[in-house]
Amino acid sequence: MNQVIACIDGIGESAAAICDAASWASLRLEAPLKLLHVLDKSQYPTETNLTGSIGLGSREALLEELATLDEQRGKLAREQGRLMLEAARERAVEDGIAEPLVQQRHGDLVETLNELEVDTRLLVFGRGGAGQSLGHQVEAVIRxxxxxxxxxxxxFKTPQRFMIAYDGSPTARKAVEMVTRSPLLRGIPCDLLIIGPSTHDVKMELKHASEQLQQAGFELNAEILAGDVEETLLSEIDKRGAELLVMGAYGHSRIRQMLVGSTTTNLIKHTQVPLLLLR
Structure with a gap:
């Protein structure tokens, strides 16, 4: 579990941002960097079987032509991926990575990442959407x-301040522990926020998490705020100049209306800063 893996599956600025973020993390964690491109087997199959899909007559000729076209598409996609990986490798070297690794795979993205999980310390990838990497597979990867x-x-720009969205759940507690143990964010000022009622239990949760972070040497501002979870977090990110949001992924909170699965998904869709998800 020692590699930073960057999914270079997008075209243009997102691939560059993914490479820069992964290089930053690799240097902070002192972990090797692997640049990964996965050619989706559902879009670019290695074998084309169209038997029965075309009527009589010119079926054999059409099947042969379609198979040839699929083969050409696959070759072009592999070459495009190879070029993206080479460009990412050059960018990583410019970012200070001495020997970035590159790998191209043909298969299912989630299955590939599951195979590599045992050697993965941090996975870096894009949110998805038009012109960006992963797209509809983002939530599947996270889950x-x-x-x-x-x-x-x-x-991506190097974060000078980060925010932890905290709710007192086991997932959130583990996320705080991981932040305190990891060199990734060490030395960067932190805002620790709970969005919810200011009850005695909530205050104790905040106090416990704050003490952990302060003992680990973090410069910390900790608060409990009222309001809608998503709207308040997104607003506070802007107000405080946070350049990275940290939270547990798909946790279930003891504090009502805090970070449940749908909130995680909505923040993934709407946050304009990088999101560090910890499990």
């Missing part, structure tokens, strides 16, 4: 893997 994940909405 399938049990490793820290850094999800990028677009551009």
């Amino acid at each position: 399938a893997l049990h490793r820290p994940m850094l999800l990028l909405p677009g551009e």
